[in-house]
Amino acid sequence: xxxxxxxxxELCDMLDNNETTSVELxxxxxxxIKDVEDKVxxxxxxxEDAALKQAEETDKKRKNGEVLGILHGxxxxxxxxxxxxxxxxxxxxxxxxxxxxxxTSTAVNKLxxxxxILLGKTNMDEFAMGSSTENSYFxxxxxxxxxxxxxxxSSGGSAAAVAxxxxxxxxxxxxxxxxRQPAHYCGVVGMxxxxxxxxxxxxxxxxSSLDQIGPFTKDVHxxxxxxxxxxxxxxxxxxxxxxxxxxxxxxxxxxxxxMKIALPKEFFGKGINEEVKSAVMxxxxxxxxxxxxxxxxxMPMSDYALPVYYLIACAEASSxxxxxxxxxxxxxxxxxxxxxxxYKKTRSEGFGDEVKRRIILGTYALSSxxxxxxxKKAQQVRTLIKKEFDDVYKNYDMILTPTGPTVAxxxxxxxxxxxxxxxxxxxxxxxxxxxxxxxxxxCGFDSKGMPIxxxxxxxxxxxxxxxxxxxxxxxxxxxxxxSKL
Amino acid sequence: MAxxxxxxxxxxxxxxxxxxxxxIYCNCTTDFGGDPNTHCCPVCIGLPGTxxxxxxxxxxxxxxxxxxxxxxxxxxxxxxxxxxxxxxxxKAYQISQFDxxxxxxxxxxxxxxxxxxxxxxxxxxxxxxxxxLLHESIPGSLVDYNRGGVPLIExxxxxxxxxxxxxxxxxxxxxxxxxxxxxxxxKMQEGSLRCDVNISVRKHGETKFGTRTELKNMxxxxxxxKAIGYESKRQIDFIEAGGTIVQExxxxxxxxxxxxxxxxxxxxxxxxxFPDPDLMPIVTTKEKIKNIKDTLPELPExxxxxYIGQFGLTPYDANLxxxxxxxxxxxxTSIDGIKTPKTVANMIIxxxxxxxxxxxxxxxxxxxxxxxxxxxxxxxxxxxxxxxxIGKKVLEEMWETGKAPMQIIEEKGLKQMDxxxxxxxxxxxxxxxxxxxxxxxxxxxxxxxxSLVGGVMKETKGKANPQMVxxxxxxxxx
Numbered sequence: 001x002x003x004x005x006x007x008x009x010e011l012c013d014m015l016d017n018n019e020t021t022s023v024e025l026x027x028x029x030x031x032x033i034k035d036v037e038d039k040v041x042x043x044x045x046x047x048e049d050a051a052l053k054q055a056e057e058t059d060k061k062r063k064n065g066e067v068l069g070i071l072h073g074x075x076x077x078x079x080x081x082x083x084x085x086x087x088x089x090x091x092x093x094x095x096x097x098x099x100x101x102x103x104t105s106t107a108v109n110k111l112x113x114x115x116x117i118l119l120g121k122t123n124m125d126e127f128a129m130g131s132s133t134e135n136s137y138f139x140x141x142x143x144x145x146x147x148x149x150x151x152x153x154s155s156g157g158s159a160a161a162v163a164x165x166x167x168x169x170x171x172x173x174x175x176x177x178x179x180r181q182p183a184h185y186c187g188v189v190g191m192x193x194x195x196x197x198x199x200x201x202x203x204x205x206x207x208s209s210l211d212q213i214g215p216f217t218k219d220v221h222x223x224x225x226x227x228x229x230x231x232x233x234x235x236x237x238x239x240x241x242x243x244x245x246x247x248x249x250x251x252x253x254x255x256x257x258x259m260k261i262a263l264p265k266e267f268f269g270k271g272i273n274e275e276v277k278s279a280v281m282x283x284x285x286x287x288x289x290x291x292x293x294x295x296x297x298x299m300p301m302s303d304y305a306l307p308v309y310y311l312i313a314c315a316e317a318s319s320x321x322x323x324x325x326x327x328x329x330x331x332x333x334x335x336x337x338x339x340x341x342x343y344k345k346t347r348s349e350g351f352g353d354e355v356k357r358r359i360i361l362g363t364y365a366l367s368s369x370x371x372x373x374x375x376k377k378a379q380q381v382r383t384l385i386k387k388e389f390d391d392v393y394k395n396y397d398m399i400l401t402p403t404g405p406t407v408a409x410x411x412x413x414x415x416x417x418x419x420x421x422x423x424x425x426x427x428x429x430x431x432x433x434x435x436x437x438x439x440x441x442x443c444g445f446d447s448k449g450m451p452i453x454x455x456x457x458x459x460x461x462x463x464x465x466x467x468x469x470x471x472x473x474x475x476x477x478x479x480x481x482x483s484k485l
Numbered sequence: 486m487a488x489x490x491x492x493x494x495x496x497x498x499x500x501x502x503x504x505x506x507x508x509i510y511c512n513c514t515t516d517f518g519g520d521p522n523t524h525c526c527p528v529c530i531g532l533p534g535t536x537x538x539x540x541x542x543x544x545x546x547x548x549x550x551x552x553x554x555x556x557x558x559x560x561x562x563x564x565x566x567x568x569x570x571x572x573x574x575x576k577a578y579q580i581s582q583f584d585x586x587x588x589x590x591x592x593x594x595x596x597x598x599x600x601x602x603x604x605x606x607x608x609x610x611x612x613x614x615x616x617x618l619l620h621e622s623i624p625g626s627l628v629d630y631n632r633g634g635v636p637l638i639e640x641x642x643x644x645x646x647x648x649x650x651x652x653x654x655x656x657x658x659x660x661x662x663x664x665x666x667x668x669x670x671x672k673m674q675e676g677s678l679r680c681d682v683n684i685s686v687r688k689h690g691e692t693k694f695g696t697r698t699e700l701k702n703m704x705x706x707x708x709x710x711k712a713i714g715y716e717s718k719r720q721i722d723f724i725e726a727g728g729t730i731v732q733e734x735x736x737x738x739x740x741x742x743x744x745x746x747x748x749x750x751x752x753x754x755x756x757x758x759f760p761d762p763d764l765m766p767i768v769t770t771k772e773k774i775k776n777i778k779d780t781l782p783e784l785p786e787x788x789x790x791x792y793i794g795q796f797g798l799t800p801y802d803a804n805l806x807x808x809x810x811x812x813x814x815x816x817x818t819s820i821d822g823i824k825t826p827k828t829v830a831n832m833i834i835x836x837x838x839x840x841x842x843x844x845x846x847x848x849x850x851x852x853x854x855x856x857x858x859x860x861x862x863x864x865x866x867x868x869x870x871x872x873x874x875i876g877k878k879v880l881e882e883m884w885e886t887g888k889a890p891m892q893i894i895e896e897k898g899l900k901q902m903d904x905x906x907x908x909x910x911x912x913x914x915x916x917x918x919x920x921x922x923x924x925x926x927x928x929x930x931x932x933x934x935x936s937l938v939g940g941v942m943k944e945t946k947g948k949a950n951p952q953m954v955x956x957x958x959x960x961x962x963x
Contacts, residue, residue, distance in 0.1 A: 205763075238538050238763060325572075
């Protein structure tokens with residue numbers, strides 16, 4: 001096995017035992033990137049010079065006995081909607097194609113402080129709006145398992161980079177499934193932590209009440225390591241929750257006997273592919289045989305999750321994206337006649353179709369005369385959806401569902417019909433609405449060899465039990481999660 | 486047609502910058518001025534990914550203002566986004582408050598022409614200020630975000646105001662109060678107090694309000710008065726000519742002395758208010774409100790009444806002192822142990838105010854005489870050691886040199902002469918030198934007596950105890 005194939009925890013051990021260096025690791029990643037990036041197209045920006053320089057410094061520090069943290073010297077990739085000081089941060093948009101932030105987001109900062117090395121910024125659907133990464137202004141990222149298929153989205157670049165072993169781990173963001181769905185499509189582990197557990201400071205906002213940063217990793221152990229590093233209260237984010245977070249690696253190798261798992265039948269119903277369904281049901285049976293209690297429940301409110309999601313997310317987006325007006329930063333249209341003209345041309349030329357569609361939808365939902373019927377109603381239903389989750393958690397420790405209705409689809413398959421594209425989010429969206437944590441992990445393959453993800457959905461701030469159940473299942477299944485790329 | 490047939494109905498929206506050290510959602514300074522865009526950071530220029538964090542002081546200051554204007558305080562309040570595009574608004578939305586303002590249902594009373602009247606306060610909410618557009622120096626416009634994110638409160642009054650006099654008194658009252666409770670400098674020339682006037686007219690006796698127009702963003706009392714005068718006449722003329730007033734936003738054009746339409750109702754913004762998902766609700770406990778209440782100073786109104794009742798000041802003098810926080814403080818410190826606080830008030834108003842050229846100096850009251858020295862001076866006068874007029878001279882000397890009054894009195898030998906024998910000597914001398922005045926006095930001319938006393942005072946360089954001079958003089962003239 002080559003260096004780039006290894007997991008973060010394996011690399012950490014090697015570094016600790018002086019079996020490799022950060023420079024060696026970083027070079028291995030860039031070599032891998034050189035080999036496969038032409039096919040995968042996971043990155044928008046590659047920061048090779050800075051990374052190698054940083055790796056050298058990291059090695060020097062280690063030599064001097066100064067180890068910054070468990071991840072000291074580990075390379076990483078970051079979704080291009082997290083601000084990185086002095087490094088282009090585009091959000092996959094023409095609008096920010098020239099934007100170099102003067103500051104670094106808190107989550108990335110925490111990883112920098114822990115000694116991680118930034119390899120580059122990954123491709124994404126423009127402003128994180130999409131389920132296939134086809135909405136990027138820059139390029140189309142391919143699924144490493146089948147280059148004719150999408151990697152999922154919106155964090156497609158971050159998922160593909162890990163699946164293609166270009167980076168040992170990466171960060172993505174998840175507003176309605178943008179980490180879990182690409183993790184499912186690319187056969188990697190992807191977690192959307194509890195809303196409020198990872199600071200959003202420096203994450204370019206799509207929908208503020210739903211956005212959450214989370215990691216992509218090759219296995220559950222790595223997920224526990226990265227999660228332990230990025231969670232925590234941030235005084236710069238008022239929605240970040242002040243509490244202590246556990247050492248998540250303690251969740252590994254634990255007994256799952258006696259845990260109660262709910263299977264909501266609405267997540268296994270219409271539109272869910274049979275092969276996907278049976279892979280997840282297989283997991284349910286295995287949990288039972290491991291001593292967990294698995295029962296079917298009903299969560300009827302989840303039927304309303306998709307419309308609620310699109311109203312709230314688009315309403316917030318219409319306001320969050322209003323600042324891209326060509327005045328202070330980013331793209332500015334030329335040859336304008338007036339201020340109004342500057343606004344109109346800049347926004348018409350700078351945004352892609354999907355972004356415009358959602359801004360229009362959100363503006364409408366907030367408009368005077370429509371607010372009560374749309375935005376306010378959606379917020380009321382949101383409360384009911386949250387309550388439904390709370391009710392399930394009165395009797396169960398965990399909810400198990402498929403991550404998405406199908407495996408990765410082929411390019412162009414859904415791009416003509418936005419509504420069908422939105423259906424890909426049907427299993428992931430309710431989780432963002434409720435604010436609870438959820439993780440997708442590979443649990444098998446379909447007949448064509450495409451990975452299938454299962455989703456574990458925990459109580460608020462109970463990432464610990466998600467990792468516990470996931471790690472047990474990972475060991476039980478013993479799948480080979482490596483794409484043939 | 487008679488303008489007198491009409492009544493003007495007005496409500497005010499007063500925007501006041503709070504004098505917190507830092508901005509409402511970031512740690513940038515709120516200092517006025519500075520080179521353009523030097524009081525800014527990623528948060529207050531709205532860079533992608535930045536988030537607001539509420540400055541708790543802003544909530545405290547707004548609640549102070551609410552309590553001072555007899556408002557109810559919302560225990561569960563929230564912040565909303567007001568969405569519109571303009572280059573001075575970096576995020577293209579202003580964080581403000583829509584349906585749950587921090588303070589609501591208050592009132593302040595004003596006195597105009599001796600008549601007291603309550604003006605209802607609909608609400609007070611917190612919000613962020615915008616930047617400033619600069620149209621000079623280059624073709625096109627520049628924008629300075631130094632002011633962006635400076636905390637504001639907006640005080641919305643009920644449509645209870647009926648004349649520009651009432652508006653002026655109301656605004657002065659608000660200004661005095663906010664300075665008193667130390668939440669704002671209210672410097673109109675720096676734009677830290679600006680107001681919008683909602684104005685309509687109707688015939689006397691009419692119970693329904695007329696259609697209103699809104700006069701935007703005025704930051705001088707003089708402009709406000711002129712704009713109200715112009716706009717009310719314009720509306721009356723228009724109605725009398727058979728027209729119907731349309732609801733619109735107008736601006737005061739100082740150069741031409743007219744109001745002009747900015748935008749009509751159709752072009753009015755749909756602000757699409759919704760709760761800001763980046764901020765948590767503002768929860769204020771009863772206990773916190775009480776704590777804030779306990780730190781509020783005695784307000785000018787209460788002070789005035791106390792000065793009149795407890796110290797025997799005239800309402801006029803009480804106003805002149807209580808209206809200025811620093812003066813009132815000085816007054817109250819310097820009357821300690823004084824039998825006649827009125828003397829102190831007279832000296833402040835007569836001898837100290839006369840040294841000031843501007844209202845600002847009065848407000849600052851940054852004088853070289855300390856309250857304890859002033860107190861000592863008044864005590865010396867009360868004891869009869871020096872006369873009032875010598876007192877003025879001593880004060881002057883204190884002002885120039887910063888020396889204590891007793892030191893000055895001793896150094897300059899200003900102690901009052903109250904040795905009766907000594908005085909009698911001098912009186913006799915004066916009488917002998919002015920036989921004509923003595924004659925006149927004896928002939929019934931009271932004035933002559935005063936000139937004889939004056940002679941004694943001149944002889945003693947003003948140090949003679951005036952009462953004693955009077956008594957001795959009368960004895961000698963018998």
